[in-house]
Amino acid sequence: MKIGVIGAGSWGTTLADLLARKGYAVTLWAYEADLVARMTQNRENDLFLPKVELAANLSFSADLAQTVTGKDLLLLVPPSQVMHALMLQAGPHISPGTLVVSASKGIETETLRTMSEVLEETLPRALHSRLTFLSGPSFAKEVAAGMPTAVVVAGRDLETARLVQEVVSTDTFRTYTNTDIMGVELGGALKNVIALAAGVSDGLGFGYNSRAALITRGLAEMTRLGLAKGAQAATFAGLAGMGDLVLTCTGDLSRNRSVGIELGRGRKLKEILSGMKMVAEGVKTSLATYRLAQKLGVEVPITEQMYLILYEDKDPRQAVIDLMARDLKAENV
Ligand SMILES: NC(=O)c1ccc[n+]([C@@H]2O[C@H](COP(=O)([O-])OP(=O)(O)OC[C@H]3O[C@@H](n4cnc5c(N)ncnc54)[C@H](O)[C@@H]3O)[C@@H](O)[C@H]2O)c1
Numbered sequence: 001m002k003i004g005v006i007g008a009g010s011w012g013t014t015l016a017d018l019l020a021r022k023g024y025a026v027t028l029w030a031y032e033a034d035l036v037a038r039m040t041q042n043r044e045n046d047l048f049l050p051k052v053e054l055a056a057n058l059s060f061s062a063d064l065a066q067t068v069t070g071k072d073l074l075l076l077v078p079p080s081q082v083m084h085a086l087m088l089q090a091g092p093h094i095s096p097g098t099l100v101v102s103a104s105k106g107i108e109t110e111t112l113r114t115m116s117e118v119l120e121e122t123l124p125r126a127l128h129s130r131l132t133f134l135s136g137p138s139f140a141k142e143v144a145a146g147m148p149t150a151v152v153v154a155g156r157d158l159e160t161a162r163l164v165q166e167v168v169s170t171d172t173f174r175t176y177t178n179t180d181i182m183g184v185e186l187g188g189a190l191k192n193v194i195a196l197a198a199g200v201s202d203g204l205g206f207g208y209n210s211r212a213a214l215i216t217r218g219l220a221e222m223t224r225l226g227l228a229k230g231a232q233a234a235t236f237a238g239l240a241g242m243g244d245l246v247l248t249c250t251g252d253l254s255r256n257r258s259v260g261i262e263l264g265r266g267r268k269l270k271e272i273l274s275g276m277k278m279v280a281e282g283v284k285t286s287l288a289t290y291r292l293a294q295k296l297g298v299e300v301p302i303t304e305q306m307y308l309i310l311y312e313d314k315d316p317r318q319a320v321i322d323l324m325a326r327d328l329k330a331e332n333v
């Protein structure tokens with residue numbers, strides 16, 4: 001099987017390596033041409049996945065069209081805000097039978113499109129039934145180290161999801177299937193916003209009670225928004241919802257949680273981001289989610305406060321006070 005992986009960040013590199021080690025012929029496309037040269041020579045992604053020796057049979061390319069041409073499966077792992085532009089370029093070179101798997105977690109800030117909406121509007125119609133979405137609790141560094149991990153792959157029909165499940169599963173990377181594309185992709189995107197908030201709480205010096213409250217009430221607003229977008233509530237109790245939410249709100253490896261911690265400690269967003277080469281998707285997804293919730297008339301109090309902290313320079317301490325001072329209500333509404 002020939003596989004192309006688009007995006008050589010930490011996640012794309014990890015998945016490309018995992019598939020190459022399974023024996024597939026994998027080409028990893030990187031946005032940075034100099035990184036392609038270094039990975040080819042040193043078998044290490046020194047920018048995004050340092051100190052991991054990449055499989056000897058993994059190939060690298062800076063040519064997007066060449067990487068997607070003639071492949072049986074394409075794994076798309078760019079930051080979500082550039083997915084559209086990349087697929088406009090790549091789309092005409094993808095053959096109709098190709099399985100396409102998106103592993104990016106985010107929502108576009110201007111169009112408010114999820115990744116499935118972006119791909120359906122950008123890629124040829126013949127590919128639409130071949131689109132699948134991989135999500136769930138999976139820090140790249142731990143997957144690259146071979147630590148047991150469980151994820152979920154969603155497809156419009158179970159058969160397509162099962163095909164991808166077979167390809168990507170290994171003895172340490174266990175994949176489940178789902179047919180709720182919207183639930184799986186929204187779980188992965190929205191948990192990043194709540195992880196930022198959990199980080200803010202930690203950075204302010206609050207404790208486990210506050211974090212547990214954010215996780216639980218965060219899941220409630222993720223589910224509300226998901227239902228408004230046609231997702232199924234049960235999906236949010238699964239790997240892509242609760243699973244990834246717990247991981248990202250508690251794990252020290254989370255970039256989103258780390259950005260939140262720095263905000264809580266009083267640093268400014270611009271300064272925090274200027275020191276990062278990796279992507280914290282939740283920063284842009286907070287804006288997109290806030291806008292989407294307004295458009296759909298869905299109440300998302302934690303996301304709203306996160307948006308105000310990130311985009312209107314609200315004092316995080318005041319954001320917490322405002323969250324706690326909201327009208328008292330029943331839990332299950
Ligand atoms: N890292 C993880 O543990 C992990 C796990 C699951 C999902 N994801 C998701 O995978 C996606 C990619 O994240 P990552 O962690 O692999 O990236 P990363 O933060 O490690 O690296 C940043 C990536 O952005 C790319 N990039 C920057 N500007 C670009 C541009 N203009 N055009 C194209 N590419 C550009 C870089 O080449 C690099 O691949 C995100 O949606 C993320 O949420 C990441």
Ligand SMILES: O=P(O)(O)OC[C@H](O)CO
Nearest residue numbers: 136137138139254255256
């Ligand atoms: O490091 P983060 O916060 O981008 O999280 C990475 C993955 O999404 C965890 O599943």
